[in-house]
Amino acid sequence: MSTYAGELTIVAIDTPTLGDRSYLAHDGAVALVVDPQRDIDRVLAVAEQHGVRITHVAETHIHNDYVTGGFALAEATGAAYLVSGADHVTFHRTPIDDGDVVEVSRTLRVRALATPGHTYTHLSYALERLRTDGTREVVAVFTGGSLLPGTTGRPDLLGPDHTDALVHRQYASAHRLAAELPDAARVLPTHGFGSFCSPGSSDTAKTTTIADERRNNPVLTEPEERWVAQTLASLDAYPAYYAHMAPANLAGPIAPDLAAPVPADAATVARRIRSGEWVVDLRNRTAFAAGHVAGSLSFGIDGSFATYLGWLIPWGTPLTLLGETPEQVAEAQRELVRIGIDHLAGALTGSPHHWTTEPLQTYATASFADLVQVRHHRPVIVLDVRRVAEYAESHVDGALNLPLHELLDRLAELPAGEVWVHCASGYRAAIAASILAAHGIPVVAVDDDFALRAAASGLSLARAA
Structure with a gap:
């Protein structure tokens, strides 16, 4: 006989190019979504596949590394949008604070835990499941940018004036989670799979538990001052586009327009390059080196495309994409809207010989x-x-x-x-x-x-x- 009353399924929705995960947790009928990415059609497809209705959307924090889909998803589904009551947002939300409990369904609920460190208002969500004896048990915790497998979220994204305070709060938050949650609770972070939101860009993909972290995570095994010093020493540069993410998220970003960009032609491409606009070639680096439009730039869609393009491009510079197929352009466009690059000047598909009337450049x-x-x-x-x-x-x-x-x-x-x-x-x-x-x-x-x-x-x- 089952120990639990009702079903529980947790689906991870990965965005490996940004090193992030979103989650959909459901009981077979209704679902909670945590930290959804901007392209909410992926989340809606998962909900449809599982035959569930999204009733709650929760943010662990105002994100620094991507534009959230939370507001748009809540608007599209009529779900309650759970955002920290301490965040000064410009949209309607259901404010949630430390200790608040939200009933997702008869058998599932989440309890908010204040876990500052990645940001001041960061929340984690302990997922509680009803047992057949009427008691509830924490089976997982959505930790956002707090406790990550083998590390924590970085504490420096709000600027150097806040880093010292936040790194100590991050240490305290990790210890709070370890002290208050059961050993068997699964740790389900948003960051930590290659994201620059974690020190050293940890790329571990395994699922861990509170017990695993208590044994292996330096934040829980090292004295505070030693861990703080090690964490601060490990901090390195992070993408420049991060500066634009929190303001976009505080404004309540709408769903992106993923309609195909306006077609360009060779003359337009040449004119845009001459005027200093960015023309980006999406092919792999071997193909680019063998022959490309002079003045175009190589950002292969087969790598960390959005991270590095967003990091290097002067924000607001008009952008034209060159791709082998419309599907390649569409993939790049989806990557770009996740970091707030919503408007493309145009796109051109085919081969480099279609993109220029001049001899191809090689190296x-x-x-x-x-x-x-x-x-x-x-x-x-x-x-x-x-x-x-x-x-x-x-x-x-x-x-x-x-x-x-x-x-x-x-x-x-x-x-x-x-x-x-x-x-x-x-x-x-x-x-x-x-x-x-x-x-x-x-x-x-x-x-x-x-x-x-x-x-x-x-x-x-x-x-x-």
């Missing part, structure tokens, strides 16, 4: 072994576009470090000559190579795995002093 790609060989024959500039912390850990001896997100502002620091550019795996190097090529700088893109191949190829590696 070479190479491996770290090729770099070893070329340095025996002629001097080249080795450009490392990884972040500062990555460079400090290990880098090619003599390499110049200009992190990708700083490259556009620091091109003048590059010495004259042929540039061999690398990152950790090739994706960021391809973006950098396209930027250099667009500025007329001779470039070779190293498309190789730094951790596996750099030392093995015979390159001399160094650490930052």
Whole structure:
């Protein structure tokens, strides 16, 4: 005989390109959605697939890394929209605060737990299930950007003036969850799957429990001051577009328009490049290097497309997409609306020969072994576009470090000559190579795995002093 009264299903809706998860929890009839992404059609499809009605939508916090779909989903479904009562929003919501209990159904309810640290008003939601004996048990906790598998959400996204206060609150919040929730409760975070919202961009994808975290998470095993020092030391740069996310979310963003962009043509593409607009090629980096429209930039849809495009593009710059198929453009458009880039100047599909009347531009790609060989024959500039912390850990001896997100502002620091550019795996190097090529700088893109191949190829590696 079942211990519980009624069904419980929790569906994770992943957005791997941003490193986030949304959740839909239901009892077979009604559902709660936690931290939905902007493209709410995915959530509605899951609800339809499971035959349930969404009655509640909950936000753990005002997000810094994506535009929420919470307001739009609540409007579309008539669901109650649970947002911290301490957040100064401009839309109607159901305010919820520490200790409040919301009855999702006869058998499911959530209890709000104040867990500041990622933001001041952050809430976690303990999911309680009715047992056949009439008691309730916490079976999971939606932790947002609080307690994550093996780490916590980063405490510095509200600016340096708040980091010290927030990091200590994050420590206290993690300990509160560990103290108040049962060992078996599943930990279901929003961030922590590659998101820059967690220190070190933890990419673990496994499901953990409170007991697992109590044993393995440094925030629960280390003394406070040691953990605080380690956390602060691990903080690195985060995407520039984050600055625009919280204001958008406080305004109650509506559902995105995913209608196909206005078609462009070769003459339009050329004119937009000449005027300083961004024209972005969505193909993979190998195809781009083999032939592309001069002045276009490589942001392959096969990588962290929205993260790096949103990080580098001057906010508000008109954007035109070049893709092999309409489906490729549509995928990119969906990625972009998640970070608030709603309006595209246009798009063009097909092959590069359809996109320009001029000769295609090319540049070479190479491996770290090729770099070893070329340095025996002629001097080249080795450009490392990884972040500062990555460079400090290990880098090619003599390499110049200009992190990708700083490259556009620091091109003048590059010495004259042929540039061999690398990152950790090739994706960021391809973006950098396209930027250099667009500025007329001779470039070779190293498309190789730094951790596996750099030392093995015979390159001399160094650490930052």
